[in-house]
Amino acid sequence: MNELCFRNFKKDIHSIEIPAQFPDPFSHDISDIAKLAASELQEELEASQDYQEKNNTSSNQPIGKMYGVLVVQDKEGKIFYLAGFSGKLEQGNLIQGFVPPIFNLFVPQNFFRLGETEINKINREIEELEKDPKYLNLQKKYDQLKTNLTVEFNRLSENLKAAKNLRAIQRENILQNPSDPQMDNLIDALNKESIKDHFTRKDFKRNMKHKLEELDIELNRFKREINSKKQLRKDKSASLQDRIFKEFSFLNCMGELKSLQDIFPISKDVLPPSGAGECAAPKLLHYAFTHKLKVIALAEFWWGANPESEIRRHKTFYPPCKSKCVPILSHMLEGIEIATKSSANKILPSIEIPVLFEDDYLLVINKPSGLLSVPGLKELPSVYSILKEKYPQITGPTIVHRLDMGTSGIMIIAKNIEIYQNLQAQFINRTIKKTYLAILDGEINNDKGEINLPLRVDLEDRPRQLVCHLYGKTALTKYRVLEKKKGLTAVEFTPYTGRTHQLRIHSAHKLGLNTPIVGDELYGSKKDRLMLHANSIEFLHPILSTIITIRCNPEFTLKE
Numbered sequence: 001m002n003e004l005c006f007r008n009f010k011k012d013i014h015s016i017e018i019p020a021q022f023p024d025p026f027s028h029d030i031s032d033i034a035k036l037a038a039s040e041l042q043e044e045l046e047a048s049q050d051y052q053e054k055n056n057t058s059s060n061q062p063i064g065k066m067y068g069v070l071v072v073q074d075k076e077g078k079i080f081y082l083a084g085f086s087g088k089l090e091q092g093n094l095i096q097g098f099v100p101p102i103f104n105l106f107v108p109q110n111f112f113r114l115g116e117t118e119i120n121k122i123n124r125e126i127e128e129l130e131k132d133p134k135y136l137n138l139q140k141k142y143d144q145l146k147t148n149l150t151v152e153f154n155r156l157s158e159n160l161k162a163a164k165n166l167r168a169i170q171r172e173n174i175l176q177n178p179s180d181p182q183m184d185n186l187i188d189a190l191n192k193e194s195i196k197d198h199f200t201r202k203d204f205k206r207n208m209k210h211k212l213e214e215l216d217i218e219l220n221r222f223k224r225e226i227n228s229k230k231q232l233r234k235d236k237s238a239s240l241q242d243r244i245f246k247e248f249s250f251l252n253c254m255g256e257l258k259s260l261q262d263i264f265p266i267s268k269d270v271l272p273p274s275g276a277g278e279c280a281a282p283k284l285l286h287y288a289f290t291h292k293l294k295v296i297a298l299a300e301f302w303w304g305a306n307p308e309s310e311i312r313r314h315k316t317f318y319p320p321c322k323s324k325c326v327p328i329l330s331h332m333l334e335g336i337e338i339a340t341k342s343s344a345n346k347i348l349p350s351i352e353i354p355v356l357f358e359d360d361y362l363l364v365i366n367k368p369s370g371l372l373s374v375p376g377l378k379e380l381p382s383v384y385s386i387l388k389e390k391y392p393q394i395t396g397p398t399i400v401h402r403l404d405m406g407t408s409g410i411m412i413i414a415k416n417i418e419i420y421q422n423l424q425a426q427f428i429n430r431t432i433k434k435t436y437l438a439i440l441d442g443e444i445n446n447d448k449g450e451i452n453l454p455l456r457v458d459l460e461d462r463p464r465q466l467v468c469h470l471y472g473k474t475a476l477t478k479y480r481v482l483e484k485k486k487g488l489t490a491v492e493f494t495p496y497t498g499r500t501h502q503l504r505i506h507s508a509h510k511l512g513l514n515t516p517i518v519g520d521e522l523y524g525s526k527k528d529r530l531m532l533h534a535n536s537i538e539f540l541h542p543i544l545s546t547i548i549t550i551r552c553n554p555e556f557t558l559k560e
Contacts, residue, residue, distance in 0.1 A: 005099050005287065007081050010040055018079065018296060021339035025281060025298045025329060026319045028521040034299035037069040037081040042315060045303055064304035064312055065089070068280030072293040079296065082287060084280040099287040102277055103247045115240040122233045126226055135222040142215045149208045156204055160197045167193060241271075248277040250328055251289040254335045263327050273460055276324045285332045295336065306510045310458060310466040311523045313508070313516070323460040351381055356410065356550050361543050362423070363387070363413040364550045369529045373402035373411065387413060396420045401427055404501070406519065409436070409534025410552050422542035430496065433538040436503055437482075437554050439531035440489040441524055442515040448480040451506040451513070455499045464522055465501045467509055475499040477506045479513070483558050489515065490558040492535075503532060531556050 016032050023031050030038075045067070066086040073079050084099045093101045105112045129135065167190045174186050245260040252258075264272040280300050288295050300320060302312040312318070320329060351371060357364035365383070367373065372382035384399050396417035403411060414420035426432045454472030458464040466472075475497050482490040491513075493503050501522070508516035508523035516524025518531040533554030541548050 004096055005082055007037075007040070007083060007097070009036065009080065011036060013079065019339060021337045022295055022333070023297050023339050025333075026326070028317070028319060028526040030299045030317050031071075031297040033071050033079075034069060034297035037071055037083075037297075038067075038299045038301055038317070040081075041067060041069055041083050042301070042303070064302060064307055064314075066280055066300055066312075066318070067303050068284055068298065068300040070281075070284035070288055070298050071296040072288050073296055074293055082284050084283040084287075086279045087275065088278075099283050102250065102283055102286050103244070105244070111243060112240065115236065115243075119233055119236055119240070122229055122236070126229050126233070129222060129226050129229070132222065135219070138215060138219050138222070142212065142219055145215060146212060149211065153204055153208060156201065160201055163197060164194070245272065250277070250282055250332050251286050252332045252334050252336075253289050253295070255289075256331075256334070258331045263331055273324045277328065279320060279325050281320045281325055282328050282332060285329070289332070309468055310461075310464065311505060311508045311516075313524065316525060321461040323462075351386060353383065353386055356552055357548065361415055361419045361541075363391075363415070364537070364548075365411050365413060366552050367403055367408055367411050367534075369406055369408040369533075369555075372405050374399055383411060383413075391415070400424060401498070403534055404504075404530070404532075406521075406530030407436075407532045407534065408529075408554060409532075410434075410537045410550055411534070412537065412539065419542050423539065426539055427498065431540065433536075434495060434534060435536045436493040436495070437533045437535045438491050438493060438503065438507065439518045439556065439558060440491055440507055440513065440515040441518045441520075443484045443487060443489050444481065444491075444513050444515050446481075449478070451477045451479065453506060453509060453511055455502060455505060457500070463500070465499070465505055467505065467511065473497075473499055475502045475506070477503060479506075485558050488518065488558055504530075529556070 013033065013036065016036060018033060019031050023029065023034070068084045068086075070082045070084070071079065072082060082099050083097065085095075087093070088101075088106075089095060093104060093106060104110075107113065171187065171190055174180070174183055174190075177183070180186075242261075247259070249257045249259040250263070260272045260276055264270075264276070281298060284298065285295065299317055301315060301317045304314060306312055306314075320326070351368065353368065353371075354366040355363055356366055365387075367383055371386075372380055374384045375382045387398065388394065394413075394415050396414060397420050398413050398415070400412045400414050400420060400423045403409060412423055414423055423432075453467045453475055454469055455465050455475045456468045456472040458466045477496065478494045480492050482492055484490075491507075493506075495502055504517055504520050504523050506512040508514070508520065518524070519527035519529050520532075521530075531554075533556070534552075535554060536549070536551045538547060538549045540546070
């Protein structure tokens with residue numbers, strides 16, 4: 001057994017509760033024993049220059065990387081932990097003290113290196129052929145000849161068209177004088193000219209094709225060889241990739257191995273996500289199961305500078321990503337008893353939704369934090385389900401706009417389809433005015449400003465969003481500081497667009513306020529609740545045609 005990867009706790013762990021069941025790795029709740037392991041690893045990273053991969057900016061932080069710890073127990077009952085990282089470091093992917101990769105692509109003379117060398121050789125051969133002076137000269141001659149012949153053909157076509165138009169006029173003039181004894185001869189002469197021009201055009205096209213074919217035959221000798229090598233490269237790349245997918249095999253506690261090919265539905269057009277199997281969590285679990293260790297708790301954290309697009313904060317814990325890790329860990333954790341939240345089996349109490357305004361046409365409510373706006377995949381209560389039960393006479397979609405589950409505050413509810421459509425149009429036309437109150441987890445410098453960062457969904461880790469200047473949708477937010485106190489900032493947000501998680505990302509992203517909202521488990525750190533509240537709304541009543549303004553203060557304050 002390779003004990004170089006085993007890490008003993010530096011601090012006494014006897015007073016720390018050891019989870020009886022493996023905590024859900026996709027939860028934002030981290031066990032105390034995993035937090036301790038992570039803090040000890042972070043102390044090591046802080047002290048050692050070996051892991052400080054400096055980026056090319058003036059930042060003193062290392063380039064960002066996801067690290068992970070897995071608390072384990074051996075057959076003798078000794079508890080220790082393993083450490084791992086996603087991908088590879090500047091020094092490589094075999095670093096003393098860290099678990100090795102599941103499959104090491106970078107071992108000299110392994111099939112990947114040999115295959116890569118072979119493909120690179122084919123690439124060089126293709127490049128040499130494509131840069132061969134004879135090939136380039138032939139291609140240049142062919143292109144020039146084709147251009148010249150095309151110009152000449154177009155000129156001939158224009159002349160023939162002009163001659164045809166002239167003959168049409170002449171023919172019309174001749175036919176206007178039917179008594180002319182030469183009429184038949186004149187018409188016959190014009191017809192012969194038409195036939196002659198037809199064959200002139202046809203002969204030119206045939207000669208043009210023949211001249212191009214002479215050069216094309218020589219060119220095709222090169223092209224056939226180039227295309228043959230490209231096909232060979234494609235076949236070898238596909239074969240190499242296929243073998244890599246087989247070599248990346250993941251063990252679970254029952255001794256079952258599954259490869260990427262087994263886990264992901266691979267087809268000609270669909271492949272596993274890039275980097276699948278190289279994240280910290282699969283590496284740690286695979287190593288533990290390989291050495292027949294009992295897994296106790298897992299935690300992953302970001303170390304280093306924030307990325308450009310997604311939001312990752314230094315020393316902050318994050319669950320494994322959804323697109324790459326969920327399918328893999330679903331297999332790896334088979335046979336492991338996963339702890340569920342104690343509240344999951346409790347009967348949920350009846351939820352009261354305060355009504356701020358009501359008439360025959362609509363409702364304005366104060367949604368509590370922790371309540372879904374609309375039903376989700378799990379059978380949890382939502383604004384929609386509660387109001388449908390309370391107001392059975394309501395028809396139509398009813399939910400005009402949504403708030404995130406953690407966000408509290410004002411929502412408009414339509415009582416029929418016509419009201420819904422009217423209010424929806426107001427949202428689409430951006431005539432409805434809204435403000436939000438939030439408490440930020442830190443003090444920001446500017447007292448007011450504007451944030452304009454385009455957003456799109458993170459395809460590899462839904463429902464997270466990220467900043468994307470290439471494909472993102474415009475997202476504009478104005479803010480003003482209300483108060484600063486004890487390292488926190490109370491802020492009023494005015495969103496001018498309604499993108500998913502807009503205020504949360506504009507708060508947390510380094511190009512925004514670089515300060516997450518308190519309690520934001522996706523873009524900051526989890527707390528009792530998300531400190532974000534929709535506190536005011538102004539809209540045109542669809543029937544009364546009067547401006548309705550509603551305000552509602554949050555339950556939280558900066559003093560808390």
